[in-house]
Amino acid sequence: MTAEFATIPMTGVPFPRPEYERRQQRVLEKVQDAELDAIVVTAIGHLRYLTGYDGSGAYFRPFPLILVPGQLPIFLVREYDELAVRAYSCIDRIEVYRHQVDFGTTCAAVLRRCDLLNKRVGFELGCWNLAPSDVSAIQVQLPDMRIIDATRLVPAVAAVKSELELQCMRDAMRMTDLAVRTFQSSLLEGITEREVLERMSAAIAADTSNTNGDIEMRLPTLLLGERTKLPHGPVTRHAIKNNEPAFFEVGFSKHGYAAGIVRSAVLGRHPETESTHALAEDVIEALVAAVKPGATAHEVDAAGRQVLKRSGRQNAFRQRTGYQTGINWSERGDLSLEPGAEDVLKPGMTLHMPNILCSENGFLIGTGAQVLVTERGAERLSTIPNTLHRA
Template structure:
């Protein structure tokens, strides 16, 4: 019997809310290729997104249809809530085909069998795994259908979390905290960066003796820029050793049933320079000003404004966004691609929205990241983590 992280009623509610959005957009059907959205709607969980796969949601059918590679069909049977007759698979000669076949040829056949050959079909035009060839092939094989950009339709359904989703994020943060502690403890003069990364991964997946669970692979690998590169936030690690005086940024996330709770902290090998300590103090002050502003009815841009006005008092500016909605995710990202904490985003906060607030300051000489994942409650923002908000000297 298939064991899913959520009960059937929750999945059915997700389908109903997705169909409501589809009707509002004038769609007859939706073809979902974002792995996080596939998981959200069906429970499907497998490292198979390197080949073409998707989920079809039709207004005329109660259950969605999963479509993927033949060797992954049993994986679908092991993870999805839908009845197995709604699992459809294409033969392996469609994969990297030397004879001109493409998985979308088969998807088009399934859509025709569902009576959707003339449908207004929503597709996720900016999803990482919806390729230009995919779009071209669907257009060719379904000449009477109208392909409509429905990017982020499901993402917007996902933005408010259920109580069960919040529980998984709370479990993920326990892994985040443990891995952050393990990483900071492992840093030292002469220690290779790769050894620290290994300690982090061990904890993210294996957990600790105090935790009754381990973790899944995160959607983003641990980010670990160090030394003169801490002004560049998205570097990973090398096998070079740390040296005395090196600043080190660690950004990571535990993962439970594909739900994340990202966390970032900054450490220094040895004594913390005064200028860096000052910037860290400003980051913490601005971060908490933003958290104090976040509550239902407030816009994303108002949260960012609280941060910007606070750091401006110290003569510091930051142009990039300071956070984004997050939750369920697969590589390459744990963000939901919807609401951002930035000027111009008028998304109104609602209870049980969840965000990663990461107001990093990246200068030419060094960078400082101290972040918090939080949820919007009925009365304000609640941090998922209780990890100390400070620079660490190691």
């Protein structure tokens, strides 16, 4: 951020500039390894990772960050958002366009000035915030430029965290754990999902460790009773009855670095939930044991599926095993723990593994682990046991 904008209150980037320069350099090394001449980064999470700017102005049109070996980074943004980008990013070279119809022509002009007219340029074709019409508008202007899919290039770099990033995730997980403990202690007959969330918000607000207010809660999934059959259901005024299950998934984030977890509970007794959860616990233990440097993503995934297969209930699991976490944990292109995935685990990677199983009558119950890959294996970031809470 330039001195001109340093006087605006509560602006700037969360990490020192050398941290962002290190990240950009690692991406540029990957660009050269992939035999590309440049990369055009458009995914909001990737922009935040490389610049500090959270991408809030880029929610409906692309704000490309153009990285070319040997050149300074260029941020192309909407004119209306230029001040915010300068105030919240570490990028000095900023170009602007005014309207959506101007994007293709302006972006092509910038790429032309970067001497990319006949070069191989990576685009994040599989990520959010880049529409086919955006790519077409550029290609019309630069028909000889070869557009190569580089969806997975930035995630491969961002998967391995620095100590600064890991501290953010540890701080976020501490708040996530507080939310889970509040969820567990709030369960009593007649309480509603909304009331549990209100208690949780009060506990978070009363926590003095978050003095700067830079730790925020992502939209939680908090479901009680029959509503635990709904994946990603919104929080409502539905109340729990005795002998019913409860499900909670939440992730707090610091500077965009989210650390999430899944936990389930039963008010009284619910044999179906208890049986399903016992299996989920076995799966999680197998998954955590399989996480180690050199293991592939599909090998970790297979460790959990083997437990399900031995139980005869493999159809209870209907999603991928897990995925890398960090900024924007739902970004497309990130490492995914699923069959056939060849990504190799490395120390410094962080993974969210939510093992949510579907019971015989459709209740979605489970537990999970947020882990850091270390030289010795997996370090669990949460202090909350992955057992079923009985209220």
